[in-house]
Amino acid sequence: MLIQNLTDLQETIRELGLAVPLSGNLPLLAEPVQAGTRTLPNRLSIQPMEGCDANPEDGSPSEMTLRRYARFAHGGAGLIWVEAVAVVPEGRANPRHLWIHEGNVEAFRGLVEKIRDAAREKTGQTPVVIIQLTHAGRFSKPEGVPAPRIAYHHATLDAVHQIPAELEPIADEELDALQDAFVRAALLAWEAGFDGVDIKGCHRYLNSELFSAVDRPGRYGGSFENRTRFMRETVDKVREALRGEMLLASRLNLFDGLPGGFGCSGEDGLGIDLAEPLALCGQLYDQGVRLINMTMGSPYYNPHVNRPYNTGGYEPPEHPLQGIARSLFLSGELKKAVPNMTVVGTGFSYLSFLSPYLAAGIVEHGLADVAGFGRQAFAYPDFARDILNACMQIQKGYTMDPADVLDRSKCCLACGKCTELMRAGKITGCAVRDTEIYLPLYREIRKRKPSQPSVS
Numbered sequence: 001m002l003i004q005n006l007t008d009l010q011e012t013i014r015e016l017g018l019a020v021p022l023s024g025n026l027p028l029l030a031e032p033v034q035a036g037t038r039t040l041p042n043r044l045s046i047q048p049m050e051g052c053d054a055n056p057e058d059g060s061p062s063e064m065t066l067r068r069y070a071r072f073a074h075g076g077a078g079l080i081w082v083e084a085v086a087v088v089p090e091g092r093a094n095p096r097h098l099w100i101h102e103g104n105v106e107a108f109r110g111l112v113e114k115i116r117d118a119a120r121e122k123t124g125q126t127p128v129v130i131i132q133l134t135h136a137g138r139f140s141k142p143e144g145v146p147a148p149r150i151a152y153h154h155a156t157l158d159a160v161h162q163i164p165a166e167l168e169p170i171a172d173e174e175l176d177a178l179q180d181a182f183v184r185a186a187l188l189a190w191e192a193g194f195d196g197v198d199i200k201g202c203h204r205y206l207n208s209e210l211f212s213a214v215d216r217p218g219r220y221g222g223s224f225e226n227r228t229r230f231m232r233e234t235v236d237k238v239r240e241a242l243r244g245e246m247l248l249a250s251r252l253n254l255f256d257g258l259p260g261g262f263g264c265s266g267e268d269g270l271g272i273d274l275a276e277p278l279a280l281c282g283q284l285y286d287q288g289v290r291l292i293n294m295t296m297g298s299p300y301y302n303p304h305v306n307r308p309y310n311t312g313g314y315e316p317p318e319h320p321l322q323g324i325a326r327s328l329f330l331s332g333e334l335k336k337a338v339p340n341m342t343v344v345g346t347g348f349s350y351l352s353f354l355s356p357y358l359a360a361g362i363v364e365h366g367l368a369d370v371a372g373f374g375r376q377a378f379a380y381p382d383f384a385r386d387i388l389n390a391c392m393q394i395q396k397g398y399t400m401d402p403a404d405v406l407d408r409s410k411c412c413l414a415c416g417k418c419t420e421l422m423r424a425g426k427i428t429g430c431a432v433r434d435t436e437i438y439l440p441l442y443r444e445i446r447k448r449k450p451s452q453p454s455v456s
């Protein structure tokens with residue numbers, strides 16, 4: 001469904017009986033917001049999104065990476081959440097995955113400086129810049145062929161990704177050593193000048209998969225305490241190593257949406273049970289984490305859960321607005337359970353030019369503190385500036401027509417082409433709006449596989 005206007009959208013929300021608050025109080029989005037020791041100059045965020053364009057020799061940011069982030073920074077979002085960066089080479093999801101190590105910390109410093117300079121030049125403000133640290137676990141593909149490291153065998157995911165039954169889950173000793181790799185990477189990120197560090201716990205990558213490792217024996221499986229051990233011990237070690245220098249953050253799955261998943265109930269895993277995810281968020285707050293970017297699902301298994309779309313690899317089992325309503329419900333529950341945690345909400349791009357009204361709605365209703373935009377940022381990196389300009393007009397007393405806040409011709413179409421590029425092993429961006437770079441690449445992959453549907 002392509003959204004036509006605000007009235008139609010409100011009508012559809014009503015017909016579906018959903019709690020999706022829209023608000024015209026856009027100036028809320030221009031307010032500064034505190035996350036631990038850092039102040040975000042506004043409530044708009046660029047979500048972490050892999051561009052798969054690192055230098056393959058050493059995992060450092062390439063010219064294409066710098067281009068992407070300079071465009072995001074020019075746009076004026078108060079928070080720039082840099083995509084998944086591997087802490088060890090074998091934990092990369094593709095050969096062009098960013099990877100931070102002693103040999104390329106200067107290149108990462110260049111990336112942070114580029115972001116800050118670009119933002120100051122265009123907006124006069126300095127965004128908060130977070131790095132997302134990861135091990136891709138089950139989805140590792142460092143040399144371009146799958147090299148999975150699993151927390152445990154999962155019947156559904158093993159079948160989808162053809163994981164051999166004889167593959168040994170990652171050993172406890174390797175997880176112990178991996179905690180230290182996260183600490184090393186966090187220290188390097190500090191040296192490179194990032195404001196904050198995200199110990200990634202989402203989308204069923206390694207750390208996220210451990211959260212539901214009920215049948216795994218040993219220190220990292222079984223009880224809730226054991227399943228969250230990797231996360232909690234890593235956060236403790238990172239905090240101690242950084243001695244308060246950086247903002248501690250996490251992109252966290254509150255709901256996996258699959259059988260036996262974290263935050264899930266029922267045989268199909270589609271029921272929601274937030275007892276464990278919220279308990280984890282509370283513990284992380286007590287450990288010093290002050291920013292959670294909430295999310296759901298796994299892009300390799302149920303992408304409609306995290307990225308409601310118009311066109312994708314399969315017909316989604318629900319209306320995209322139901323996915324958005326679920327996301328808002330989860331983030332609202334997190335805000336209720338841990339009110340002092342600064343929360344980034346997710347999944348707004350589907351609403352295209354009306355997404356600012358949802359962003360203002362979630363802030364007004366206390367469902368999140370910051371609105372994170374993913375695909376919209378690939379398509380329309382200046383979206384934040386246009387929203388902030390509209391806020392200024394409203395504050396001066398002008399009435400804004402919803403069609404004039406964002407330029408509809410620049411908005412994300414939720415068409416899944418960015419993900420399709422990624423899955424095809426290409427560098428990733430918007431083939432519809434950033435055509436000079438990404439359209440020729442997209443044409444190449446469609447030529448190769450013309451009959452394949454677009455995936456999201």
Ligand SMILES: Cc1cc2nc3c(=O)[nH]c(=O)nc-3n(C[C@H](O)[C@H](O)[C@H](O)COP(=O)(O)O)c2cc1C
Nearest residue numbers: 047048049050083084306307347348349373374375
């Ligand atoms: C191409 C692509 C790459 C992504 N890479 C990451 C990533 O590195 N880390 C992450 O936490 N989420 C990643 N995501 C998910 C986004 O951060 C975001 O949650 C998702 O796109 C939904 O938000 P949206 O509706 O605004 O696009 C990625 C999404 C896309 C489309």
